[in-house]
Amino acid sequence: MGEIFTRSPRALAGTGPPARYRRPVELDGIDPQRLPVHVGCVMDGNGRWANKRGLPRTQGHAAGEEALFDAVEGALELGVGWLTVYAFSTENWKRPVDEVRYLMRFNESLLVRRRDEMHERGVRIRFAGRRDWRVPRRLIRRMDEAVALTEKNRTMTLTIAFNYGGRAEIVDAVRALVADGVPADKIDEKAIRTRLYLPDMPDPDLVIRTSGEFRVSNFLLWELAYSELVFTDVLWPDFRRENLFEAVREFQRRDRRFGGLDV
């Protein structure tokens, strides 16, 4: 049990919440001792949100920003230590060039506009994905700046899966194994895990996908082997911290066995 659920960072610090701290009512029904350590989000449905309003798809991406930062606030309120969001997949390059260009610029400006606020909140920003493949130089610079600014923060780690594909991550790990000259009989799960993009990142306990699609679309393939998956019809731009809390309640109703038996 202790391995599966860990206490919130606040509880781990041993100091407890400040005397005046009131647990917000919207956290009612959530057991703070059994929080997911790591939550992943497939932020899907921006285009459909915009279509429904007669807006260009890009307006849906823009509206997704508020959802993302409300989810970050919610995760901080909960005391979740790791939040990973899927922002751009290795397959999203197939989209029209104008949309891809918009997404590159949008992510660049989002990093510049939000990094100080994230830093103040104690959020460490990191990226998972193929950074040196097709991503514009300027955006890579912004990514590096955000990582450097926030690298000492430990309240929460926000990992942005950008130019990320689960299969690409495994391919890259296999390439690293070969480059390191690891013989076949020395290849085990640990040898692969230590060559993933962020080897110290715990596996996600809970993965939420919005927009009513029941698939993982190449998100964290290795890492989500035993994640609890929660699907919601909410389109990403409408997602708010309450939706995160509801997913955590659903997570806490699940019975995780990891291939074993309940005792």
Ligand code: IPE
């Ligand atoms: C998710 O929303 C954002 C990205 C994949 C970049 P979509 O753009 O996939 O929106 P839908 O799924 O077409 O509605």
Ligand code: IPE
């Ligand atoms: C997954 O959404 C990728 C991101 C949210 C960044 P997609 O919209 O790309 O996935 P599919 O095409 O519906 O499987």
Ligand code: MG
């Ligand atoms: Mg989509």
